[in-house]
Amino acid sequence: MSISPSSPSVIAATPVRPSLGLMRRFAAAPRLVQGVSVLAGLLIWQVVSTQYSHFILPPPSAVLLRVMDLGFDLKLLTALWGSLQHLAVGFALAFGIALPLGILMGRNPRLNAAVDPIISALYAIPSVAFVPFLVIWFGLFFESRVALVFIMAFPDILVVIVAGARDIRRNLIDVGRSFGAGQAQIGFKIVIPAMLPFITTGLRVGSARAINGMITAELFLAAANLGEMMKLSARTYDAAGVLTIIIVIALLGLLAQTAIAAFETRFLHWHHRK
Amino acid sequence: MTRAERLFWNVTGIVAFLVFWECLGRWLGSRVLSPPSQVLMDYFGLLKAGTMLAELAASMRQMLVGFGFACVVGMTLGVLMGRFKLFEFLLTPWIGMFLVTSVAALVPLLILMLGTGFAFRATVVFISSVWYIVITTYNGARGIDPGLLSVARSFGASTWKTTTAVVLPALYPYLIAGARIGMVHAIRAMVMAEMFVILGYGGLIYQTGMMAETGPLISLLISLMAVSLFATWVLRAIGRAVAPWYEQRTAGL
Numbered sequence: 001m002s003i004s005p006s007s008p009s010v011i012a013a014t015p016v017r018p019s020l021g022l023m024r025r026f027a028a029a030p031r032l033v034q035g036v037s038v039l040a041g042l043l044i045w046q047v048v049s050t051q052y053s054h055f056i057l058p059p060p061s062a063v064l065l066r067v068m069d070l071g072f073d074l075k076l077l078t079a080l081w082g083s084l085q086h087l088a089v090g091f092a093l094a095f096g097i098a099l100p101l102g103i104l105m106g107r108n109p110r111l112n113a114a115v116d117p118i119i120s121a122l123y124a125i126p127s128v129a130f131v132p133f134l135v136i137w138f139g140l141f142f143e144s145r146v147a148l149v150f151i152m153a154f155p156d157i158l159v160v161i162v163a164g165a166r167d168i169r170r171n172l173i174d175v176g177r178s179f180g181a182g183q184a185q186i187g188f189k190i191v192i193p194a195m196l197p198f199i200t201t202g203l204r205v206g207s208a209r210a211i212n213g214m215i216t217a218e219l220f221l222a223a224a225n226l227g228e229m230m231k232l233s234a235r236t237y238d239a240a241g242v243l244t245i246i247i248v249i250a251l252l253g254l255l256a257q258t259a260i261a262a263f264e265t266r267f268l269h270w271h272h273r274k
Numbered sequence: 275m276t277r278a279e280r281l282f283w284n285v286t287g288i289v290a291f292l293v294f295w296e297c298l299g300r301w302l303g304s305r306v307l308s309p310p311s312q313v314l315m316d317y318f319g320l321l322k323a324g325t326m327l328a329e330l331a332a333s334m335r336q337m338l339v340g341f342g343f344a345c346v347v348g349m350t351l352g353v354l355m356g357r358f359k360l361f362e363f364l365l366t367p368w369i370g371m372f373l374v375t376s377v378a379a380l381v382p383l384l385i386l387m388l389g390t391g392f393a394f395r396a397t398v399v400f401i402s403s404v405w406y407i408v409i410t411t412y413n414g415a416r417g418i419d420p421g422l423l424s425v426a427r428s429f430g431a432s433t434w435k436t437t438t439a440v441v442l443p444a445l446y447p448y449l450i451a452g453a454r455i456g457m458v459h460a461i462r463a464m465v466m467a468e469m470f471v472i473l474g475y476g477g478l479i480y481q482t483g484m485m486a487e488t489g490p491l492i493s494l495l496i497s498l499m500a501v502s503l504f505a506t507w508v509l510r511a512i513g514r515a516v517a518p519w520y521e522q523r524t525a526g527l
Contacts, residue, residue, distance in 0.1 A: 030359075030363045033363035034363050034366065037367055041368065056386050056387050057387060109275045110283050113275070113283035113287065114284065114290070115287055117287060117288055118288065118291045120503075121503070124499045124506070125495050125498055126465040126466065126498065126502075127462070128378075128476075129469070129494075129495055130495075131469065131483070132482070133488070136306060136483075137306065211374070212376035214376075215376050215378055216466070219379075219382070219470070220470070230379070230382050231382060233382075234382035234383070234385065234386060242382050242383045245379070246383065249376060250374055253374025253375065253376075254370070254371070254374050256374075257370075
């Protein structure tokens, strides 16, 4: 990974593409095709699961039953609440440090040249491999989980923020300066607003990684919260329970993505039309 | 900023980092953080012992199988999605779902289904890298300049000719960028899966982490970093070689 001036892939794409005649009818109803696709997937799962034992691959209906089990749900919610705590602290730390550091790096090519090789090198090491270190430094519990969420989310957010800070058009800052704006005013009234689309992209990429870190930490450090429930369910061959927890984590991820996307369409519509 | 100036700041940053690490390491002691001078000696010790590189090579071979499957499946799906709306709509909900699902969360389930052997590790690698290859290829395939396709059509090119002469060359850089991004995720997934079941190189990292010295642990991470950086560098070099004119566009991916 190297920090480059071009915008992240999320934004680059031209939607123009040819489609065959047959496909045009489907193109008119994307929601319908998507719904059919999800239903077909569930159906395939149901059929495939009849070939396996319930302990290994339960059918979707068994998972649904597990979701309806209120006792299980109560435990699940308590565990989720515990998981959200280190997720929130780790993610806030990652974002709080990546934002100012990213802006400094993006606006200062020398600092960028000095820090980028180190971040790239550290980023090349899979985050889970730091787990033994985290145990030595922070122990097995909350602090260590926060640290893993941090090291998983931080570099991904930083790259996007750096790209955003480099992307700001020179003339926006020049206009500010010629109207006599000070450093602080340029920072808060020009740089941050101009970077907002990148900040939300950073939040999106970072939240996905942070959620990944949240569950990874619970599985690899001392088992806790959702990770502990998952390990317990796996040990008792309750695959439906494991799947339910996986679905909860996926829904958490989808919720974060949807919330940020909604924020973007509501407040950053000017960028989307660009 | 000139090249020389950039290089100067690169070196300054790295030297400053190493000096800081050395001081911190000496202060904290090698039980908490071995300083780089100590790590260097431990690294040569591990090189001489040989298990580190042997385990790494074995793990990477397994990783490459899962990654190879991910490339074939991911690139095919990506092209189909980019060229045909039906595939785009069929696959987008699944891609969204898999991209937000942490592969680590799938590991306990996959162990129930596949055990802890080769199939399990290759599957973890496949699941965690394939979607990144799909979306990168998809972005490339749908971004093909319609003007180029019109030119091919008006010169009477067949579908086959259009595919080989226009679509594929326009896709090369995205295929390689997809492979590069997928590779990073594949290596991460491999280590994660192995650490979970305490086998292979990931298992070695886990066991080394239990030792009283951190030097060998850092050495293992450095080898892993070297492999990851080397793989990325090779794929970047291939990208530059096959389509230098596209470098700018995919550099940020």
